[in-house]
Each structure stands twice: as C-alpha cells, then as structure tokens.
Amino acid sequence: xxxxxxxxxxxxxxxxxxxxxxxxxxxxxxxxxxxxxxxxxxxxxxxxxxxxxxxxxxxxxxxxxxxxxxxxxxxxxxxxxxxxxxxxxxxxxxxxx
Numbered sequence: 001x002x003x004x005x006x007x008x009x010x011x012x013x014x015x016x017x018x019x020x021x022x023x024x025x026x027x028x029x030x031x032x033x034x035x036x037x038x039x040x041x042x043x044x045x046x047x048x049x050x051x052x053x054x055x056x057x058x059x060x061x062x063x064x065x066x067x068x069x070x071x072x073x074x075x076x077x078x079x080x081x082x083x084x085x086x087x088x089x090x091x092x093x094x095x096x097x
Contacts, residue, residue, distance in 0.1 A: 006097035014041070014084040014091070018048055024077040026095035030070065031080075034092060037065035039085035048081045063091070 012021065014037075021043075033041050042050055042060030049058040060083065063069050074080070082091050 007095065009092065009094040012082060012091045012093065014087050014089040015082070016084060016087050018046075018081050018083045020046075021077045021080045021082065021093070024095060026074060026077055026097050028071050028096045029074055029077055029080070030068065030072070030094045031061075031063060031082075032068045032092045032094075033063040033065050034090055035066040037084075037086075037089040039089050040064050040067075041082060041084045041089050041091045043069070043080050043082040043091065045079075046081055048083055050083055050085060065089075 031043055040062045042048060042062050044060035047058045048060035051059045051062060061069055077095060
C-alpha cells in the first residue's frame with residue numbers, strides 16, 4: 001500500500017522586514033495571499049526584497065490580494081523568505097510531503 005501524502009497549511013503574519021518561513025519538511029509548497037490583504041506580499045530566497053521599479057536580482061515573486069503563486073518544489077518550507085508591503089498583509093501556505 002502506498003504511503004499517503006501528508007498535507008498541512010498555515011498562515012504567516014505580515015512583516016515589512018524579511019522573515020524566514022518556519023522549518024517544516026515538505027516536497028511542495030503553494031503560497032497564496034488572503035483576499036483581506038490590502039497590498040502585495042513577496043516571497044523568495046534569503047535576500048528577497050519588494051519590487052522597487054528598478055533592475056534588481058532580489059525582487060521576490062509578488063502575490064496580489066487573493067492571488068496564488070502555484071506549486072513550488074522544495075525540501076523544507078524554511079527555504080523561502082517573505083516580506084509584505086504592509087505589516088497587516090499575511091501569506092498563506094499549503095504544503096505536501
């Protein structure tokens with residue numbers, strides 16, 4: 001009998017400074033932004049920044065309120081960092097192991 005996939009989800013509190021996601025082993029993650037967010041949230045690697053309208057290699061993947069970034073392959077949720085335009089704008093995640 002195959003091992004069933006473990007699934008979980010959670011919410012990360014908004015922050016206007018870069019924050020590392022929690023340590024949770026997983027194979028895939030899907031980030032979404034609550035429809036109640038007022039502004040965008042970005043996620044990326046350890047150097048993630050908000051888009052600044054200039055050429056940069058650090059701007060994260062931006063998610064508008066109610067938006068979805070699709071599934072991303074990973075080994076652990078802590079591979080990702082996030083930053084919000086407003087401290088009240090959160091990031092949701094769903095993971096599959």
